Amino acid sequence: MEYIKSETEAVILYGAGTQNLRMAFQPITSAGFHVAAIIDKDEKKRGKLFYGIRIALPEELQKYENKKKRYQIIITVRTEETVSEIKKELSELKHAEVFTFQEFIEAKKLNSKVKRFACIMFHLVDHCNMSCVRCSHFSPLAPKDGFYLKEEDFVKDCRRLAELTSGDIDEIQLSGGEPTLHPRAYSFPYIAKRYFPRTKIIMITNATKIKDMQEEFFQSCVDNDVELWISRYPINIDYHNIVDSLREKGIRVTFGNTGNSEDKPKEMWGLPMRLEGGMDKQHNFDCCLCMQYVLREGVLYPCANSAYIDLFNNYFKKGLPGPRENGVDIHQVKNMEELTQKISRAVPLCEFCDAQNRLPGIPWCVSKKEIGEWII
Ligand code: SF4
Ligand code: SF4
DSSP states (O other), rough: OOOOTTTTEEEEEEEOOHHHHHHHHHHHHTTTTTEEEEEEEEEEGGTTTEEEEEEEEGGGGGHHTTTSHHHHHHEEOOOOOHHHHHHHHTTOOOSEEEEEEHHHHHHTTTTOOSSSSEEEEEEEEESSSSSSSTTTTTTTGSSSTBBBOOOOHHHHHHHHHHHHHTTTTEEEEEEOOOOSSSSTTTTHHHHHHHOOTTTTTEEOOTTGGGGGGGHHHHHHHHHHHHHHEOOOOSSOHHHHHHHHHHHHTEEEEEOOOOOSSSOOOEEEEEEEOOOTTTTTTTHHHTTOOOOOOEEEEEEEEHHHHHHHHHHHHHTTTTTOSSGGGGEEETTTOOOOHHHHHHHTTOOGGGGGGGGSOOEEEEOBBBBBOOOOGGOO
């Protein structure tokens, strides 16, 4: 099969919903594919940029058809009904090979082919001032005041990561838990930017504490071009007012999740674990949609589940594997090749993580901290 010239690994993403697009973009680009275009039917998104890639209307696909060479389209939308509508529309294209993200990840074995890191996440704290049902980072189960990332540890890890990657990381995410609960949250973007001058720095926040932050926090966001990603929840908070005040200060803001409107209430999704294990860990790893590289205390993990499983184990007194045995110590590997090879393998926790049966979304509510929120 012949692909478009000089874009052997080029793909086109279809669907520009923020959350789905983000979840697909990271493993696709980490596996070395180049996203040549993003397509969405919504006129309002036309011309907007996502990682420098312009969002275009479906008519743009004609450009690829005219080349009369095979090309690949990945539908990032998850709702089954919408996926079948899109597949029907795209069936008229003669040269396109069309996948859902799930189909693509499995067909290309993306998770086992890490070549670089599109994004690395750090927790500034593990706990949160909210407590959401099924929180995928187990934050409701984290001890309050249990962990605050130390600047010297962050420096050490950023320095080593920069050595290994030569600074080639698209995005560093400062997250949690709720990162603004760290009393020195403002200092981490300066450190990240020092070691990764070309990398976009994101802070993921529920925005509930933004109004209480000191000037040094806002100054750090401006100085380091930090983009705040606000996750919206159905709580009593005036998001628009917060966004306006941040933008007035010159801070970039994006709503990092969809939902939380009358026609689209906020839902929480989950990847269930099975305490008895015994599943095919390689298969679970191969079809896992939750890849999110997390660096915690010098160890790189393929996902939040594997990095923070101790929060679950400690709270419920269980013994699921990890976290250390799920990760790769970045201070022990010789080079980037060894790191990418080791992080491309299924981890012990994959045997307990039912990646093939994601739980259906449930309306957002406060976590009761019951084990059933995370297991089946
Ligand atoms: S706001 Fe985010 S980190 Fe905090 S409990 Fe909710 S989902 Fe978890
Ligand atoms: S532990 Fe679970 S979430 Fe993490 S890579 Fe394995 S299957 Fe995916």
